[in-house]
Amino acid sequence: MDEIKSASNSLLASYVKDTPKSLKLIDAYMVYILLTGIIQFVYVVIAGTFPNNAFLAGFISTVAGFVLAANLRIQTNPKNASQFPTTSPERAFADFLACNIVVHFAVANFLG
Amino acid sequence: MAKFSSLVLVAVLASLSSAIAASWNVNDINLSVTAKNGAKKADHKLEYPYAVEDLKADNSDILKFSFKVENKERPHQAMVVFQSQDEFQDEIMVAAAVKPSGKGRFEINFAKADPKFRYNTRKFSMTFLVGGSKVEEPFKYALGHIEVQGPSANPAVRPSRVAYEALDEIHHQFRADQKLINRAVSGLFSLLVLAPFAALFLLWSQLGIKFEPLKAMAQRPLELVAGLVFFSSLAAIEFVFYSYWTHVTLFPVLQYLGVLSLVALVSGRSVLSSVQTRRLQRTQASSKKDL
Incomplete structure (x- = not known):
């Protein structure tokens, strides 16, 4: 038990120390989206799916937002820079915004 | 040439007339009445x-009828029409299934067949009919008569006239609306879903972000304006989505989106490229420092 504690502590410490601030920003955003999705799911388990399209739209938007944020994180991570020689962080951010707009349009369409 | 074409026409007509046979050839017609015990x-x-003539059947008897069609064509319809020999002249048609081999048959169990057989003891005429599109003349054969005994115990009375009356009005039944959940619960969860925003801003504030790009922008008003335009165009796009959800229809939405996305594209390009130049300058500076 203590080992797990120390391991997780060192993991957290190294995360706080070594992760660039921009990636932490994205991580916080992903945590936020994850929590939102979980709460929506809990609501559906409790209250049922009656406005089914509303649930699907909300849940899909969180899933899609999470995936896009993950992509942004992968592409802007300096450690992965060698794998994306043509994708600058700014380009990745522009892609992120454009994809989010498309997702939000689909979600708004689906909300009904 | 004219002779040749008329020859062709004759040949075609001849083949047609051979295709349409003159009459049906039906053999092996068997009619039997079997008691319940066999x-x-x-x-x-x-x-x-x-x-x-003088064919009699009990109420519980089974009538069996079979035949064989010898023609190459199969009939579309083969049936026996029973017509009651009283003032009602009720007609009961019993169709026979004809197999590809040409054999056809049916059975009538008077106890289970058409209720018109069970009104009382009645005499029926039987007519055997075979017809199909490929044979010009249908086959019609008056088979004779059969007397079917009515049920011994309280036979149903044949209504002398069919009464046509209005049935009860049919009311369409709509499915009940699905119930929306209690307002308090849905409101609570609306708040809960918004709660992670607080977590987001808490985490972000912990990061200690310095708004260096903003300060750099403030020194160059043109970039500041571009940044403002970019963010407001994104916000406007989201607002268009919101109004699309609430009240605006698709086509005006597409027009707004067309304009706003152009604005966002141009302004975003300039903003992000200036951000990139600053980043590159910074990294160059730091690498020089390292050297």
Whole structure:
């Protein structure tokens, strides 16, 4: 038990120390989206799916937002820079915004 | 040439007339009445135009009828029409299934067949009909008569006239609306879903972000304006989505989106490229420092 504690502590410490601030920003955003999705799911388990399209739209938007944020994180991570020689962080951010707009349009369409 | 074409026409007509046979050729017509316990009461091998008379059947008997169509074509319809020989002249048609081999048959169990057989003891005429599109003349054979006994215990009375009356009005039943959940619960969860925003801003504030790009922008008003335009165009796009959800229809939305996305594209390009130049300058500076 203590080992797990120390391991997780060192993991957290190294995360706080070594992760660039921009990636932490994205991580916080992903945590936020994850929590939102979980709460929506809990609501559906409790209250049922009656406005089914509303649930699907909300849940899909969180899933899609999470995936896009993950992509942004992968592409802007300096450690992965060698794998994306043509994708600058700014380009990745522009892609992120454009994809989010498309997702939000689909979600708004689906909300009904 | 004219002679040749008329020859062709004759040939075609001849082939057509051979395709349409003149009449049906039906053989092996058997009619039998069997009691419930399997004992044969009557068995007739019929040949046109012989007609059976004095055929009698009990209410529980089974009538069996079989035949064979010798033509190459199969009939579309083969049936026996029973017509009651009283003032009602009720007609009961019993169709026979004809197999590809040409054999056809049916059985009538008077106890389970058409209720018109069970009104009382009645005499029926039987007419055998075979017809199809490929044979010009249908086959019609008056088979004779059969007397079917009514049920011994309280036979149903044949209504002398069919009464046509209005049935009860049909009311369409709509499915009940699905119930929306209690407002308090949905409101609570609306708040809960918004709660992670607080977590987001808490985490972000912990990061200690310095708004260096903003300060750099403030020194160059043109970049500041571009940044403002970019963010407001994104916000406007989201607002268009919101109004699309609430009240605006698709086509005006597409027009707004067309304009706003152009604005966002141009302004975003300039903003992000200036951000990139600053980043590159910074990294160059730091690498120089490292050296």
